[in-house]
Amino acid sequence: MTPSSSTAVRAAVVAVAVLLGWLPLLSAFPAVADDPVALSRSGRVTDKVDALGDRADVTERALDRLYDDQRVQLFVVYVRDFSGRSPQSWADATADRNGLGLEDVLLAVATHDRQFAYSVDEGSRLTDAQLQDVATTAIRPALRENDWAGAAIGAADGYRAVLADRPVPTPAITPGTADPGADASRAGDSATGDLVLPVAAACAACVAATIAYKRRRKRATTRTTPGGGLR
Structure with missing residues (x-):
């Protein structure tokens, strides 16, 4: 065995040892099922918790009206939680992952944690004041x-x-289920083996999320709700 190959073997052994040392710690963490997601290809709504129920069609029609009138696409995603991230960083990372552009808006809602955030390109026609007005009056x-x-x-x-x-129209409120999808949301928690990522892959995901956040963070301080919550 040559010195270089011996060094490579030792490095591989060390890497495996480090990974094995991390596995118990990683498996102890809760599922990261709602990390920044791929948006639906069949419409502008991605509903991971069945939050809309039988109102999916009427919701899509409202999004269609916005696009028809203003050529702005609103994408909406409902998840259980934001995987421990701040609402704003989760929304920005999801928007970046899906390549949302200048005329796109993302509204992200975590139904269990009762948080939301919206993400727009820093060059959007929508001003910070307008975004805040819509959030306060309608969302x-x-x-x-x-x-x-x-x-x-x-x-x-x-x-x-x-x-x-x-002016922003005042919405007619139709109260719904407080925590949609709660029964099924943790069905896969016992399968921790499927949730343990190699350390290198986890680090790469963190780096990518950080880059995504920086790309869309210019309006973050004006767009996140106080404390991130709805209460």
């Missing part, structure tokens, strides 16, 4: 009453209004 009131569909509809109607220099 937050709906989410406080568990009106998950109403939050998306209110956001779409609100952005359509402010881009046309009209």
